[in-house]
Amino acid sequence: MAARDAEVAVVGLGAWGSSALWRLAERGVDVVGIEQFAPGHELGSSHGGSRMFRTACLEHPGLVPLARRSRELWLELERASGVRLFEPTGGLLIGPPDGHVVEGTLAAARRFDLPVDVLDTGRVRAEHPAHHALPDGHVAVREDDAGLVRPEAAIRAAVSAAAARGARVLAHTWVSEVDAGGDDVVVRTPARDLRVGQVVLTAGPWLSALVPGLPLEAVRMPTTWFRPTGDTAAFTVEALPPFIRELDDGRAIWGHGVGAGLGPDGEVKLGLEDGGRTFAVVDARAVDRSVGEGDWSALAELLPGAVPGLGAAPSRAAVCMITRTPDRQFVLGRPRGDRRLVVAGGCSGHGFKHATGIGEVLADLVCGRDPAVDVGFAHPDRFA
Numbered sequence: 001m002a003a004r005d006a007e008v009a010v011v012g013l014g015a016w017g018s019s020a021l022w023r024l025a026e027r028g029v030d031v032v033g034i035e036q037f038a039p040g041h042e043l044g045s046s047h048g049g050s051r052m053f054r055t056a057c058l059e060h061p062g063l064v065p066l067a068r069r070s071r072e073l074w075l076e077l078e079r080a081s082g083v084r085l086f087e088p089t090g091g092l093l094i095g096p097p098d099g100h101v102v103e104g105t106l107a108a109a110r111r112f113d114l115p116v117d118v119l120d121t122g123r124v125r126a127e128h129p130a131h132h133a134l135p136d137g138h139v140a141v142r143e144d145d146a147g148l149v150r151p152e153a154a155i156r157a158a159v160s161a162a163a164a165r166g167a168r169v170l171a172h173t174w175v176s177e178v179d180a181g182g183d184d185v186v187v188r189t190p191a192r193d194l195r196v197g198q199v200v201l202t203a204g205p206w207l208s209a210l211v212p213g214l215p216l217e218a219v220r221m222p223t224t225w226f227r228p229t230g231d232t233a234a235f236t237v238e239a240l241p242p243f244i245r246e247l248d249d250g251r252a253i254w255g256h257g258v259g260a261g262l263g264p265d266g267e268v269k270l271g272l273e274d275g276g277r278t279f280a281v282v283d284a285r286a287v288d289r290s291v292g293e294g295d296w297s298a299l300a301e302l303l304p305g306a307v308p309g310l311g312a313a314p315s316r317a318a319v320c321m322i323t324r325t326p327d328r329q330f331v332l333g334r335p336r337g338d339r340r341l342v343v344a345g346g347c348s349g350h351g352f353k354h355a356t357g358i359g360e361v362l363a364d365l366v367c368g369r370d371p372a373v374d375v376g377f378a379h380p381d382r383f384a
Contacts, residue, residue, distance in 0.1 A: 002184075002195055003195070004184060004195050004196055004197060005032065005194045005195050005196060006030050006031055006032040006168070006194070006196050007029060007030040007031065007196060007197045007198065008024060008029055008030065008031040008032070008196060008197065008198045008199070008200065008366055009031070009032050009033075009034060009185070009187050009194060009196040009198075009199045009200070010024070010031060010032070010033045010034065010199075010200045010202060011034050011175050011178065011187065011199060011200070011201050011202065011203055011210065012034070012035065012036075012201065012202040012203035012204055012206070012207070013033050013034070013035035013039050013155065013159055013169070013171075013202075014044050014045060014046040014155065014202065014204050015045070015046040015151060015154070015155060015351070015352050015355035016202040016204075016344050016345075016347075016351070016355050016358050016359060016362070017033065017035075017200070017202030017203075017344075018033070018039060018154075018155045018158035018159045018162070018355075018359070019073075019158050019355045019356045019358060019359025019360075019362075020200050020202060020344070020358070020359040020362040020363060021033040021158065021159060021162040021167050021169075021359075022077070022158040022159070022161050022162040022165075022167075022356075022359060023356075023359045023360045023362070023363035024162070024167070024200075024362075024363045024366060024367075025161070025162040025163075025164075025165035025166055025167040026161075026162075026165055026363075027363060027367060028165075028166070029363070029366065029367070030166075031162070031167050031168075032167065032168040032169070032170060032194065032196070033159065033162065033167055033168070033169045033170065034170045034173050034175055034187065034189070034194075035169070035170070035171050035172070035173065036172070036173060036174045036175065036206075037171070037172065038171050038172065039155050039156050039159040039169070039171060040151075040152040040153070040155045040156040040159075042152075042318065043289075044204045044205060044320075044321060045204045045205065045320060045321050045322055045323065045347055045351075045352075046151045046152070046155055046204075046352060046355075047151055047152055047318075047320065048151065048223045048269070048318060048320060049150065049151070049152070049262055049263040049269070050087075050148045050149070050150060050151070050242075050256065050262040050263060050269060051148065051149045051150075051151050051352040051353065052091060052146070052147075052148060052242040052244075052254065052256070052353065053067075053070075053071065053074070053086065053091075053146060053147045053148065053149050053242075053353040054067065054091050054093070054143055054145075054146040054242075054353065055067045055068055055071065055114055055143060055145050055146070056093070056105045056106075056108045056109045056112075056114050056116055056141070056143050056146075057108055057350075058093070058100065058101060058103075058104025058105045058107070058108060059104070059328065059329070059348075059350050060329055060377060061107070061108055061111055061112075062374060062375065062376075062377045062378075063108075063354065064108050064111070064112045064114070065112075065373045065374070066354050066357045066358070066361075066373045066375065067353060067354060067357070069356075069357040069360065069372070069373055070353060070354045070355065070356045070357035070358075071086075071145065073356030073357060073359075073360065074086045074149060074154070074356050076356075077154065077157055077158060077161060077356060078157075080157075080161050081157035081160065081161060083153055083157050084150070084153075084261075085149055085150050085153055085154045085157060086147055086148075086149055087147050087148040087149075087150075087237075087260045087262065088145075088147040089146070089147045089148055089237055089238070089241040089242060089256070089260070090142060090143065090144045090145075090146050090147070090241045091142070091143050091146025091147065091241050091242045091243060092119075092124075092128065092131075092140045092141070092142055092143075092241060092242070092243040092244075092245075093105040093140065093141040093143070093243070093244050094124065094131065094134070094138060094139070094140040094141075094243055094244065094245040094246065095138055095139075095245060095246030095247070095252070096137065096138055096139075096246065096248065097137070097138075097139055099246040099250075100246065100250075101244055101245070101246040101252060102139060102140075102141055102246070105141045105143075106118075106141060109141070109143075114143070114145075115143075115144065115145070116141050116142060116143050117141070117142045117144075118139055118140070118141055118142075119139060119140040119141075119142055120139055121134055121135075121136055121137060121138055121139065123140075124138070124139070124140045128140075128234075128239060128240060128241075129233075129234040129239065130234045130235055130239060130240040130257070130307055130309065131240075131243075131245070131307065132234075132308075133305060133306060133307070133308055135248065140243075146241070146242060147242070148237075148242055148256060148260070148262055149352065149353065150262070151352060154355070158356075158359070170189075173189050173191065174189060174190060175187055175188065175189055175203075175210065176188050176189065176190065177210070178199055178201065178210050178211075178341075180199070180338065180340050180341055184196060184197060184340070185197070185198065185199045185340045185341070187199060197340070198339070198340050198341070198342065198366055199340065199341060199342070200342045200343075200344065200362050200366060201341065201342070201343045201344065201345070202344045202345065202362075203345070204284075204321070204323055204345065204347070205218035205284035205287075205321040205322075205323050206218075206284045206285070207323060207343065207345040208323075208345075209284075209285070211335065211341075211343055214331060214335070214343070214345070214346075214380060214383070215325060215326050215383050216323050216324070216325060216331070216345055216346055217281045217323065217324045217325075218281065218282050218283065218284040218287070218321050218322075218323055218324075219274060219279050219280070219281055219282070219321060219322050219323070219324050219349075220279055220280050220281075220282045220287055220288070220319060220320075220321055221271070221274060221279045221319075221320045221321065221322055221349070222271075222279075222291055222295035222296060222317055222318070222319055222320070223269070223271055223317065223318050223319075223320050224269075224270055224271060224295075224296045224299060224314035224316070224317045225263065225267035225268060225269050225270070225314055225315055225316040225317070226267065226268050226270055226303070226310040226311050226313075226314050226315060227266055227267055227268070227310065227311050227315045228266070228268065228309055228310055228311075229309060229310060229311055230309055231309075232258070232266070234309065235257045235258055235268050235309070235310075236257045236258055236259050237256055237257040237258060237259040237260050237262065238257070238259065239257060240255075240256060240257030240268070241256060241257070242254075242255070242256040243255065243256065244273065245306070247302070247306060251272065251273065251302070252272075252273035253270060253271070253272060253273070253299070253302060253303075253306055253307065254270070254271050254272075254273055255268060255269050255270035255271060255307075256268070256269055267315055267316060268310060270299065270303070270307070270310075271299065272298060272299040272302070273349070274322070274324075274349060282321070284321060287319065287321060288319075289319045290319075291317040291318070291319060293313075295317060295319075296313070296314050296317055300312060300313060300314070322347055322348065322349045323345050323346050323347055323348070324346065324348050324349070325346035325348055325383075326383070327382075328348040328349075328350075329346065329348065329377060329378050330344070330345070330346045330347065330348065330351060330354075330358075330375070330378040331343055331344065331345045331346040331378060331379075331380045332344050332358065332361060332362070332375045332378040332379070332380075333365065333375070333378065333379040333380050333381070334365065334380075335380045335381060336381060336384075337381075342362055342365050342366060343380055344358060344362055346378075357373060360372075360373075361373060361375055
């Protein structure tokens, strides 16, 4: 048998892959990370200057323990790198009391005894004036442990921390195929083939090309920033902390205010949550990265009645991609129990906050340990 180039390869060094590389290297695993672009690039799912972190996860109750561990690890990575990664701004989950945002958040908080505060309509309007158009009867759940993570800096910090522990990093290296037909795995690249004992596939929107059969969709999702037209005091990150706000028609707006070095000065980051009817399913290898009015008009039409006081058009826009599963939950585990493969994908638009915790779960699986956090609900075989 040919000699191995490493015991483990991590393919794709976005948020999840860079965290897996870091956690494996921390354990002394002989690991190589492979990235088709440069770590911290702006062509996938992990860019845009900021990502919301929250512990009261409305998407699935099993995510709360993962979020708790992820928060600990974000702070550990921050200490290890000496770079400010986590901004503890607090956060708001807003909408009708029986809507999925508020109801799901409170269900998670009750189940895990999370410290949250419920603000009635009057308090939301008074304490967060950017939401002064909030309809009567809508409420907000405030989570003080929520905040914002700097995605590009976090990825670069994780890769650097892994390299400091002995991990090798191959940037600008495209993986054309992962061949698990033998005892080892052969990772094929245009330059050379790499032979490893196990491979962790964290390729984001490109994952389905490497693991056929998984029901993953790459979704093109524009991200936009708007400038206030008048008084900017209501649009600082202190007055407008990261939020998800459900509207009466079921759609949701998300975003946060200006400050803390979380983007260009004076720009409020806002987006429209994808409910399966807004954004296009694309081929990640040929996605259109140009941005036109059709990318932001639906959001801009909502803002005068939802978050008034912003420009009629965005001051800046960029294309992001998320990877969606049919049930909007992640894919984490060994498909068909294969001892050589671990897959991690299907962020479904709410995966960045969990990146460090997921990296630790992936390291546990590679090392043959039961993860401290139960992620059985995300096993890839549930779609078989």
